[in-house]
Amino acid sequence: MKLLEVEDLSVEYHLPQGKVKALDNVNLTIDKGEVVGVVGESGSGKSTLAHAVIRLVKPPGKIVEGRILFNGKNILELSDEEIRKIRGKEISMIFQDPSSYLNPVYPVGFQVAEVYEAHENTNMRKLNGEVVSLFKKVRITDSEVRVGSYPHELSGGMKQRILIAMAIALKPKLLIADEPTSALDTTIQAEILSLLNELKEEYSLSILFISHDVGVVSEIANRMIVMYAGKVVEEGPAKRIVEEPLHPYTKALVLATKTTRKKKLFSIPGTPPDMLNLPKGCPFHPRCPYAKDSCKEWSYRMIRNHEGGVACAIYENTGSS
């Protein structure tokens, strides 16, 4: 069953220097209990996508086109009051840098309890037990003591667990995780990933997992979406994408993570595109080893097959559409 359907979503930022199309006709679906990974470089639009799904795109950004159906309801047509009821309750979010989302002057237990207060009008004093069991769920040791701790007393991994506790407090259906492990150590990252996996099973939670690291996404995602310059360039089962990437950009991303001792790494030439001034045709063609002259003219389209798709001129005649 489809929990989230994003259809032809476009987001623009109107900057003094010009217009940036941060998302360009993005399509995405997430089933119940499914983990969908979104991979791309900084500036590829992946965070904008995460924010757009819960309508948190702030000016100068604007959602200019598309539909976001959550449980059949179009999020873009809801009133501010209605969307506020969904945020935190049915769709919640965790971020890369937990410290900037915690208030330094309140104990963390209080901040988690606020979630219940905001959505269920529960008296905060009665909540201590709930918060402690929630802390246990996200594997915080000494939970009884920790509810009284302030953010500065906790490590980065611990703070991320607090944010996860906050995010799952009301048993949401969809969790948006925007680079949740990028600021953490490898060891803590592995723990957070296994925690998310566990919560996914327990709550049959769907997760939209955003990261620049293909390796991390493949640890947790069932399906993967690769973004470049605001467009989806490849979509498919995570395993297939890591083992047999189709789009030259995906190939490059996967190859760049394959380390061999003392040998040169495969590297993508050039730099991520200037979003104010995108190249004509396929936006990847200036960096693409397979680029032909025709790529400058090629107009973007997703060539779909039964399990996903790829947006590249190479597959123009081989794929079925």
Add this chain to the structure above:
Amino acid sequence: MKILEAVNVYKYFPIDIFGRKKIRAVDGISLHVASSETLAIVGESGSGKTTLGRILSGLVKPDKGKILYKGSSFNGFHGKVQMVFQNPDSSLDPSWQTYDIVSEAMNNRRKSLDSVAEVLELVGLNPAYITKYPHELSGGEKQRVAIARAIAAEPEIIILDEPVSALDASIRAQILNLLLDLQEKKGYTYVLIDHDLGRVWHISDRVVVMYAGKVVEEGKTEEVFQDPKHPYTIMLLSASTSNIPKPKINVSIQGELPSLINPPSGCRFRTRCPFAQEKCKVEEPQLYNVSREHEVACYNQF
């Protein structure tokens, strides 16, 4: 040949005004770096690896212990050791043009547009970059300028403190390739501080594993990765998502780094170690050789 050596180095940072509470960032470390090799220092954040890097570069004076450059004491090797930091945004002065940034590291006789252009060419930037300010550069270009500044001083040793962690995946490979290239051309000695084991496996010759201010394992990268002897090393290897050799036994991650103000008695890793015994509480295991160049500090044998 040992080009740089740390002999029983300590660095404690006081955290209250009376100096009674101290963070034991580096707590008795000895190591050496051989000429033209890449030595990697790995560990979680808070393990003391950055402090150790700064001590090796001369930026931080150790409380106790010595740093030897080619066998003699630290003074007077200014310029021979350079550093590249994780975040070029904070290590490059935003009001300086590339020329100023790079030429500052050169001695006055060499300062000229030509010599700056030469150094920029080595890091893959064309002369047009001479007049650019940091805000006009992308993350990868900034890091190239930071590397240019380091090599402009004609160093022998470059300390790389998480040089690519802040960069995009596609740019990381470019910068790592550049570093390998420069080493091949100029014979630099690298000390790479990194938490990513994939990168350490990729470019280092030897590796030092740090835990809570101490060295727990040290040896040739191949040997340590393929036959890790310390449970902490095994845990780090198990946690990595990079394609590196997977350890034979799997040590799952538990807990977090202990307080460095009040570290556990005995072995500091015992609070997270699935193999901890009574003995580990009482007495701290010392480094011993498991093979000629492979040392470990653990009572268990794997």
